[in-house]
Amino acid sequence: MVLPKKFEDRMKELLGEEFNEFLHSYNDKYKTGLRVNRLKLTGEDFAVISPCPIEPIPWTTNGFYYDGKNQPAKHPYYHAGLYYIQEPSAMLPAALLQVEPGDKVLDVCAAPGGKSTELAAKLGGTGVMVSNDISNSRAKALLKNIELFGVRNPLVISEDPANLVKYFPEYFDKILVDAPCSGEGMFRKDPAIMKNWEQYGVEYYNNLQKNIILYAADMLKPGGYMVYSTCTFSPEENEGTIRYLLENREGFTVEPIERVEGLGYGHPEWIGSDDEQLKNCIRVWPHKVEGEGHFVVLLKKSADVGTISYTGYPFKKVDLSAEAEDFLKQLDIDFDPDRFELRDERLYYLPKGLPNLKGLRILRLGLYLGDMKKNRFEPSQALANALKISDYTNILNIFSDSKDAVKYLKCETLDMSENYITCKNREEYDILVAAKKAGKEDMKNCSGILLEKKKKNTWFLVCVDGYPLGWAKYSNNGMKNKYLAGWRWM
Numbered sequence: 001m002v003l004p005k006k007f008e009d010r011m012k013e014l015l016g017e018e019f020n021e022f023l024h025s026y027n028d029k030y031k032t033g034l035r036v037n038r039l040k041l042t043g044e045d046f047a048v049i050s051p052c053p054i055e056p057i058p059w060t061t062n063g064f065y066y067d068g069k070n071q072p073a074k075h076p077y078y079h080a081g082l083y084y085i086q087e088p089s090a091m092l093p094a095a096l097l098q099v100e101p102g103d104k105v106l107d108v109c110a111a112p113g114g115k116s117t118e119l120a121a122k123l124g125g126t127g128v129m130v131s132n133d134i135s136n137s138r139a140k141a142l143l144k145n146i147e148l149f150g151v152r153n154p155l156v157i158s159e160d161p162a163n164l165v166k167y168f169p170e171y172f173d174k175i176l177v178d179a180p181c182s183g184e185g186m187f188r189k190d191p192a193i194m195k196n197w198e199q200y201g202v203e204y205y206n207n208l209q210k211n212i213i214l215y216a217a218d219m220l221k222p223g224g225y226m227v228y229s230t231c232t233f234s235p236e237e238n239e240g241t242i243r244y245l246l247e248n249r250e251g252f253t254v255e256p257i258e259r260v261e262g263l264g265y266g267h268p269e270w271i272g273s274d275d276e277q278l279k280n281c282i283r284v285w286p287h288k289v290e291g292e293g294h295f296v297v298l299l300k301k302s303a304d305v306g307t308i309s310y311t312g313y314p315f316k317k318v319d320l321s322a323e324a325e326d327f328l329k330q331l332d333i334d335f336d337p338d339r340f341e342l343r344d345e346r347l348y349y350l351p352k353g354l355p356n357l358k359g360l361r362i363l364r365l366g367l368y369l370g371d372m373k374k375n376r377f378e379p380s381q382a383l384a385n386a387l388k389i390s391d392y393t394n395i396l397n398i399f400s401d402s403k404d405a406v407k408y409l410k411c412e413t414l415d416m417s418e419n420y421i422t423c424k425n426r427e428e429y430d431i432l433v434a435a436k437k438a439g440k441e442d443m444k445n446c447s448g449i450l451l452e453k454k455k456k457n458t459w460f461l462v463c464v465d466g467y468p469l470g471w472a473k474y475s476n477n478g479m480k481n482k483y484l485a486g487w488r489w490m
């Protein structure tokens with residue numbers, strides 16, 4: 001691989017004797033990884049059902065390497081939001097931020113959601129997950145991933161952090177700044193990034209980073225934690241940005257981290273500094289670990305800085321239609337009636353503890369439950385993804401060894417005539433699923449199971465091997481596929 005000369009010269013100077021080893025790593029193939037969605041299953045559970053061989057990534061509990069020849073994104077499990085395809089080193093920033101249930105969490109530069117989806121999973125539906133990206137088009141991809149993952153407490157926005165800080169001063173318990181950067185750590189994975197590097201250079205990104213990190217610092221609560229990360233090697237964008245923060249905001253410290261073998265330390269001397277705490281930063285080197293180049297640092301804001309009080313979000317009482325009420329009653333979710341919101345016939349369930357958001361560019365506030373139309377309620381795709389199979393009564397479970405799961409994802413009509421078994425209760429259902437798993441002869445040709453309580457005009461939660469994919473509606477004309485057309489499998 002031919003690297004830009006200016007980049008090579010700088011790395012040679014920084015790395016000295018290590019440089020040749022670093023350079024040789026560019027002859028190796030980049031490592032492919034996936035991260036399991038803990039909102040749906042654990043890493044251990046996934047290891048049993050994984051569609052391809054996997055190996056654990058040492059710095060996470062739910063990240064795995066897979067061989068790049070496989071295509072896990074082409075499996076129905078991917079469309080059930082069971083995992084996110086992510087470069088292994090990129091899993092470190094979210095792994096490092098210790099999110100507690102009930103926290104208010106901000107991901108400042110979030111698109112397309114590789115880290116927001118993990119932070120949201122750590123929150124497990126509690127608190128608030130605010131995911132922002134200045135680019136509106138990228139924020140749309142972010143929203144899809146948030147909904148695919150089944151996040152129940154999202155606020156997805158597209159704002160300049162300079163504006164965000166007006167709404168959220170000292171509001172967040174935890175913040176991630178996965179900053180835009182010159183991308184030197186990604187040259188091996190995506191050589192096209194070298195062109196961008198040559199065009200913009202380090203200084204352009206460093207100016208952006210310095211701006212963003214100060215706004216983020218002002219949005220962090222006293223006593224809160226912030227992770228700053230980049231996928232580049234240049235000292236200015238890394239230790240340099242952290243020094244800039246320490247010089248411009250009081251009360252921040254660089255926290256020491258327990259690190260797995262192979263993860264390197266920060267280099268204050270590379271920016272002419274003798275601040276020892278900068279050594280607590282983590283540098284991820286492609287010649288030291290199985291992953292691409294990254295920089296990650298955990299920062300703490302002292303608890304001694306003042307606090308701000310907020311006027312809360314102006315909730316208005318929503319009168320649910322009889323149909324909506326009837327549908328929501330079927331879900332095993334304990335809704336707080338004060339947190340519903342109706343906008344243009346769309347019903348949402350909002351996170352707790354929000355401030356006033358008037359004027360923000362919002363792509364999604366809360367869990368979109370469905371459309372409350374005259375005489376009917378239509379549940380949303382986002383709701384299907386946010387449910388567990390045990391949360392709802394009428395189930396159409398398709399086995400992943402049948403072609404019907406892909407047919408469903410392609411929005412095709414399902415022919416339910418032959419290879420489906422119908423049952424009336426969970427016990428029967430569980431016995432049939434266990435028989436299929438055990439490879440019992442009489443279940444061999446079975447494509448799926450229908451668990452039903454009502455017959456006509458009923459919404460069925462369509463699952464693959466027990467993990468929700470979307471909705472189907474049963475009526476006189478049979479089972480109608482209601483998978484979201486915009487998400488159709490291509």
Ligand SMILES: C[S@@+](CC[C@H](N)C(=O)[O-])C[C@H]1O[C@@H](n2cnc3c(N)ncnc32)[C@H](O)[C@@H]1O
Binds near residue numbers: 109110111115179
């Ligand atoms: C490294 S990427 C983020 C990747 C993301 N965290 C993930 O894991 O999927 C940096 C992002 O920062 C966004 N960005 C650039 N300038 C920004 C700014 N001033 N404020 C917020 N986001 C910005 C870019 O649109 C880009 O999506």
